[in-house]
Amino acid sequence: MPDPTPDPIPAPAPAAPTRIDPRGPRFGAAVTTVVLLAVLATGSGVLLAAQAAVFAAGAVGGLRFSPYGWVFRHLVRPRLGPPQELEDERPPRFAQAVGLGFAVIGAAGYLSGTGWLGIAASAAALVAAFLNAAFGYCLGCELYLFAVRTARPRAGRP
Template identity: 80%
Template sequence: MPDPTPGVPVRVDPRGPRFAAVLTTLVLLLVLLTGSGVLLAAQAVVFALGAVAGLRWSPYGWLYRRLVRPRLGPPRELEDERPPRFAQAVGLGFAVVGAAGYLSGVTWLGIAASAAALAAAFLNAAFGYCLGCELYLLAVRSRARLSNG
């Protein structure tokens, strides 16, 4: 789905991605406890929807908007959707690698990829530190430096 206004970044309530990180943390803990490549593949679909279509199309974004947001006051500020979408793409990469590991019998790969994704999701859920968002900002700054000099 395209953004509503081309060229204008979508702004989101920053509590939504943090809520999604809590759910992602729980799912990834369950993946590590069960070794379920199928559950990790389902999480990959959630990541893909958020990365490709936008956070509003993610199931966790939908849950936030329908169940949580109405019970909260308005956010103090909105933030650019691009860094959390990039973070979803990074999570997608780890989930795809992990699901492939679990489903092909390379369990150590499934565990390693799931644990890495869990660490990032937990940082966001517990501390509000989005590692993928920081990677996005680093990439933007690096690209700007390269194009300017």
């Protein structure tokens, strides 16, 4: 008599991480730097909320859905040579989530009349964006890598 239970369906293999041109996040960081300078100069919680929406698009949908990523991909990258190498999208995407957190806190500060909170959160995000734009040093990416390293169980460790 044949076995009535169907063969188990194998679990799908994990998808390879999306690879991106590392110049894209640096371009986005440069635009973000300008936006955050404008936020600090004007104290505009609305402008910071708009930047938060940009961060949210990159964090939730991936960098290809970020408005700055779209501009880079369609207007800037065609004018550049091909990248020397590609990088994993996950660290910059995590950095977008960190930026989103700071932007939401800052916008809430500005819009609620707590200007010092808006200034502090905007300034922190500005430092991170500037470091990435000017020097290619992504603080959020480093946080991601640190979290991945510390979350992995090590052999011989409970």
